[in-house]
Amino acid sequence: MTPPPAHREATPEPEADGIPSAGEAVAAASKRSALLGAIFLMATSAVGPGFITQTAQFTLQLGAAFACAIVLSIIVDIAVQLNVWRVIGISGLRAHELAGRVLPGAGWALAGLVVLGGLVFNIGNVAGTGLGLDALLGVSPKVGGAISAVVAIAIFLSRRAGVALDRIVVVLGIVMVIATLVIAVTSRPPVGEALVNVVAPEQFSFLAVTTIIGGTVGGYITYAGAHRLLDSGTTGVESVRDITRSSVTGILVTGVMRILLFLAIFGVIAGGAALNPDNVAASAFESAAGEFGLRAFGLILWTAAITSVIGASYTSVSFMTTSATPARTRNLLTVGFIAVTSVVFLLIEKTPTELLIFAGAFNGMILPLGFGLLLWVAWRRRDLLGGYRYPGLLLGVGVLAWLLTLYLAYRSFLPLWELWFS
Template identity: 75%
Template sequence: MEDKTTAVEAAPRQAPPSAQGRTALLGAMFLMATSAIGPGFITQTTGFTVKLGVAFAFAIVVSILVDIAVQMNVWRVIGVSGQRAHELGNAVLPGIGYLLAGLVVLGGLVFNIGNVAGTGLGTNAMFGLDPRIGGALSAALAIGIFLSKKAGVALDRVVILLGLVMIVATLVIAVTSAPPVGDALVNVVLPETFDFVAVTTIIGGTVGGYITYAGAHRLLDSGTTGPENVRDITRSSVVGILVTGVMRVLLFLAILGVVAGGVTLATDDPAGSAFQAAAGDIGLRVFGLILWAAAITSVIGAAYTSVSFMTSSRTSERRRNLITVGFIAVTAAIFVAIQETPVTLLVFAGTFNGLILPIGFGVLLWVAWRRRDLLGGYQYPVWLLVIGVLAWLLTLYLGYNALLALGDL
């Protein structure tokens, strides 16, 4: 189907993006990607690799395609409109934006306690440091980023650097574990088994909750908005998902090589034991580095995105950064006080994440379909709207499962 965007999209750009603009685009991509790659991401990928083996390759590919469909629509609507998701929600139906903001902030607050805990576990694996001390020091580092004079630039550079560190470190272990890559490639096309629960779970973990809006809201703050930037917006949304996909594939291969070799993973720390089996004590240290990088970037992403829902486009950068500092400090203090995140709270927050995606995504698709005025007259591509609606139907299933989880609490 022909993409009837507008002449603006096809028109040549008036000027190439500056070096700072390119860094901001990369930062938005990696903020979304690293927000998704958290402690839960590592746990989920490890669990399904052990359960499904090479067949998990097919589930990963399907999830990446669905994630791309979601993020292309989210980034385009937010990027072209120049408004945050909750601002668009209130413009469509007064009050729904506040509901969406409340769900994101509450879910992000609870999950950020878990993210801080993840940094503590990472420093423990690397250096044997007390998790509470490691978590507190990591939170202080994240706070320092938002207190710096050029917080936006610092944010972009940190998430890009740590994202690359995670990918390279995981690649090293994936090569060391010698996974059956050929069998995995065959299962991409002809899976030995298909697990719908695995697909929907990792989709929710990649584009659910605050993660859905992390990159798109960062894009707004970087100034890359409007129909004239559609190409950059679209490219960034796809590349961001591909970065997440690459990390999941590498982690899958790293774990697969160990499992295929007949190693039984420890039940209390399956991912850590897999890395240790692949490369000894060095592997365990590398795992600690990956876990810490995944956790601290998720701390940054959760705090940044949650605060973006607590503020508006008119809020000054300094005030937004100070609120973000407070958000991180509160979650770190709670972790240090209780030393762990209660499972019930995580399940409760996970329920919110399951509800956020269909509500927020539905609002954005409505804007794309019926509220051209909010897009500055931009004619939304029909093909993109169609694949967005198909993906939204799947998010309804995720939301239904979330409600079932709430009923089990």
């Protein structure tokens, strides 16, 4: 009797002429989607209502000279995010998990600051969605905020919340950039004058540089993309190239949005239009393109605010959980986070200015604490990085950026001190 053939594990069919299999193609597409999602989650989290207001105000104050501040801020932002994404990505641990490994209690402190800052800032983000729909559709800000909250909650209640999150932030991010580009072209800014001021500014404002750096990589924004990268499974030394490319691309997307917004408003100012100091951006867009410009501003503000609601909620909850927490649990916590901040927005009778000052101060203090601990991991804790030898040049650039964040923290603490003791 012939014995049965020995069992052999099934092996995949060889590729024909280097063409990847269907499974490999699906996996590659899924990875690209996750990387894009991480990039745009970070970028759109940075571009919120505060981002738009800051850019408009500094453009009005500095004119073409603001171009220099934008370029300097992008350079510093890249230095911060390159280090943050690399340490978190290679370790496979969230920022507060790493902080807890470095210094007992530091993880809880960092998580508490991020969640508190995100909670209060999210009230302003929800308010921004209401103002955006008001300008876009004429809807009451309260009603617009409630509608937007429902949209954000629906994303995290969907069966494939991760995929929905990645696709929606990418689509909304692209819509925001295109809408701003249209207005920037319509306003016909003197681009040559702006380029000259990049290297030879007519005036320089260190306050503008530090403020927009804090607004782009401060608080929860620092970790939004990196934590999304972890949840997508892009971790380890073998993913260094993807991690590096994604972190730089995210900052560049944010930078492009800042530049386009600056050019759109600068074109109107250079044309001699008188802008409303209480709402510079809206009046600039209306001056550039009339009724269409005002509607475009509403669309941009709404997309900026709704993506910031998503980013703030997602990242804040990521600090309340660990890598082992089930995705369904994280999604439900995120829904609760959005619901709480939305209810607070609906109940308050005025814009939460003092709360936003409070949150801004906290965001400024979060950056040097969390960033400093991550740099320590890069320098002294190779065991948390799987033995990876961290590039000395990148670490040195990170330390210089960290010193600047200490100044940012000092600047952020002043309004908090005045709020408490004035």
